[in-house]
Amino acid sequence: MSALVVCLLAVVMLGADPASRFNKLGHEMICTCGCGQILLECNHVGCPVSPVMINELHAQMDGGGSDTLVLNWFAAKYGATVLAAPIRGGFDNVAWIAPMAAFLLATVGVGFLIRVWTVRSGRGVPVSAAGPDVRGDALRERIRRETEY
Numbered sequence: 001m002s003a004l005v006v007c008l009l010a011v012v013m014l015g016a017d018p019a020s021r022f023n024k025l026g027h028e029m030i031c032t033c034g035c036g037q038i039l040l041e042c043n044h045v046g047c048p049v050s051p052v053m054i055n056e057l058h059a060q061m062d063g064g065g066s067d068t069l070v071l072n073w074f075a076a077k078y079g080a081t082v083l084a085a086p087i088r089g090g091f092d093n094v095a096w097i098a099p100m101a102a103f104l105l106a107t108v109g110v111g112f113l114i115r116v117w118t119v120r121s122g123r124g125v126p127v128s129a130a131g132p133d134v135r136g137d138a139l140r141e142r143i144r145r146e147t148e149y
Helices: 002-014 018-026 050-062 067-078 090-123 134-146
Strands: none
Touching: 018 050, 018 067, 050 067
């Protein structure tokens, strides 16, 4: 029983490491200097923005806010473009759902269109069990005669 409690506490405490939380949050934001890189990976030489943002991230984490509160604070200050991916919830769900829904609807639409085309083209071909068409042979003979020199 005590081993189970120790394992449970170890799993819970693994997520409490401030360095891993800082790393996680820093990789969920974009540096606003214009380089378009992840905040903690900005290699823009002499970047004036990333050190300021990193210090703000440390300050927000020291304030004790949750990850969502920290990300919302940065989004409020720098705009939603600071987030590497939109926060799930509210209207931001459209950014995740709309592309997948459009792809699925287009796939279903193309499948339906192919189905309609194959059914219609199947009706246009006459099928006869009476044997070869005599008119077809006469037509071939006429074409042969008219195309000879």
